[in-house]
Amino acid sequence: EKISVIGLGYIGLPTAAVLAAHGHTVIGVDVNAHAVATINSGKAHITEPDLDVTVQSAVASGRLRAVTAAEPADAFIIAVPTPFKDGYEPDVSFVRAAALSIAPALRPGNLVILESTSPVGTTSALSEWLAEARPDLTMPSRAGEQSDIHIAYCPERVLPGKVIRELVENDRIIGGLSDRSTDKAAELYALFVKGLALKTNARTAEMCKLVENSFRDVNIAFANELSIVCAGLGINVWELIKLANHHPRVNILQPGPGVGGHCIAVDPWFIVHSSPEHARLIRTAREVNDSKPDFVMAEIKSLANRFKAPRIACLGLSFKPDIDDLRESPAVEIVKQLALDAVGELLVVEPHVNALPKELATLPGIRLTSLAEAVEHADIVVMLVNHRDFKALDIRLLTNKLLVDTRGEWASR
Ligand code: SAJ
Numbered sequence: 001e002k003i004s005v006i007g008l009g010y011i012g013l014p015t016a017a018v019l020a021a022h023g024h025t026v027i028g029v030d031v032n033a034h035a036v037a038t039i040n041s042g043k044a045h046i047t048e049p050d051l052d053v054t055v056q057s058a059v060a061s062g063r064l065r066a067v068t069a070a071e072p073a074d075a076f077i078i079a080v081p082t083p084f085k086d087g088y089e090p091d092v093s094f095v096r097a098a099a100l101s102i103a104p105a106l107r108p109g110n111l112v113i114l115e116s117t118s119p120v121g122t123t124s125a126l127s128e129w130l131a132e133a134r135p136d137l138t139m140p141s142r143a144g145e146q147s148d149i150h151i152a153y154c155p156e157r158v159l160p161g162k163v164i165r166e167l168v169e170n171d172r173i174i175g176g177l178s179d180r181s182t183d184k185a186a187e188l189y190a191l192f193v194k195g196l197a198l199k200t201n202a203r204t205a206e207m208c209k210l211v212e213n214s215f216r217d218v219n220i221a222f223a224n225e226l227s228i229v230c231a232g233l234g235i236n237v238w239e240l241i242k243l244a245n246h247h248p249r250v251n252i253l254q255p256g257p258g259v260g261g262h263c264i265a266v267d268p269w270f271i272v273h274s275s276p277e278h279a280r281l282i283r284t285a286r287e288v289n290d291s292k293p294d295f296v297m298a299e300i301k302s303l304a305n306r307f308k309a310p311r312i313a314c315l316g317l318s319f320k321p322d323i324d325d326l327r328e329s330p331a332v333e334i335v336k337q338l339a340l341d342a343v344g345e346l347l348v349v350e351p352h353v354n355a356l357p358k359e360l361a362t363l364p365g366i367r368l369t370s371l372a373e374a375v376e377h378a379d380i381v382v383m384l385v386n387h388r389d390f391k392a393l394d395i396r397l398l399t400n401k402l403l404v405d406t407r408g409e410w411a412s413r
Pocket of ligand 1: 117156157158159160212213216220253254255256257258259260261262263264319320321
């Protein structure tokens with residue numbers, strides 16, 4: 001079995017490497033020549049625990065090879081980004097580009113799987129794009145007749161930081177455009193997945209992925225809203241949540257500085273866009289989470305006003321603890337706004353990066369430093385990301401400092 005993975009990013013590369021580790025021949029395809037060269041030299045161009053070693057042995061064994069143009073294979077797995085445009089309209093142009101790139105390589109009997117988070121209907125659009133490019137091949141239909149190509153939607157649901165393990169262990173949703181497509185895709189995942197293969201149709205599978213992340217977003221919004229309400233009422237929200245969660249049917253998530261990453265803050269908009277009048281709760285949750293950084297900023301500013309030349313330690317930049325991913329991070333947003341508003345001297349601590357990201361590096365009054373130095377010199381210490389290193393901080397060092405604790409690390413002790 002020869003499997004081609006289109007898009008060698010946060011999902012595609014680990015998937016390609018894990019398939020190769022299970023003894024399959026994998027061709028990874030990416031338009032980024034630098035990524036392709038890096039992978040062929042046995043390295044990963046993205047950071048994820050255990051990914052480097054998995055890629056290295058996959059390439060060394062000769063089972064994983066990266067290229068910039070699609071080649072014939074038995075199965076194609078598409079894992080390209082699906083961002084949104086202005087007005088929150090999903091942008092599926094990368095899926096279309098991937099479809100057009102594999103079309104010339106398709107042969108009867110091939111299986112095409114879409115893994116990218118996608119608005120409902122994208123798998124069926126994918127089938128139409130392939131049909132237009134290859135009128136000589138028949139595409140699957142629900143009517144059940146035989147087709148040359150099998151097509152299914154199978155969302156990835158791995159958690160950044162645990163990708164290699166979750167790729168193998170998580171249950172998979174498998175939604176084909178025909179029953180035969182669903183079965184074919186299930187056979188493919190059986191090659192490396194230990195979790196269950198849950199079969200459905202493509203539209204339900206597409207919606208399922210969006211719903212999982214929206215569920216989390218709505219629940220985090222509930223926690224974030226509570227944190228703002230409680231601040232006004234003089235109640236410690238962390239203690240409150242701990243107490244409420246003793247109820248057997250209550251499980252409130254943790255408030256934070258906002259919701260980051262490229263999934264939970266994006267996917268709910270796909271539902272809102274497809275059903276703007278009815279997805280009211282989902283939209284409001286997005287707005288609540290998106291506005292949380294402003295609340296944190298206001299809190300920091302009001303403390304900073306007490307000093308002539310405030311020095312502010314900002315602990316953490318990544319979008320969640322113990323990873324180096326700064327994409328869509330509320331912590332970056334908050335630090336950036338503090339710098340733009342010249343609120344004070346900013347001592348930024350982020351043990352997972354060697355330099356400030358570009359958007360921060362050019363701003364005045366901001367520098368990356370060590371935890372010890374930042375805490376020692378700061379008037380105000382802001383906990384933005386509860387990294388392991390920060391949790392281990394001796395709280396006696398914080399005596400006489402003003403604290404803004406967005407993660408409940410100190411406030412909940
Ligand atoms: N967060 C909170 N409070 C919480 C939990 C999370 O503020 O109680 C914040 C985090 O700090 C972070 C954001 O939410 O900024 C998202 O973090 P996350 O750990 O909830 O999720 P992601 O974005 O790393 O991964 C999610 C996962 N989806 C779900 O848990 C439903 C993952 O399984 C998906 O595969 C991934 O999105 C994806 O690719 O869609």
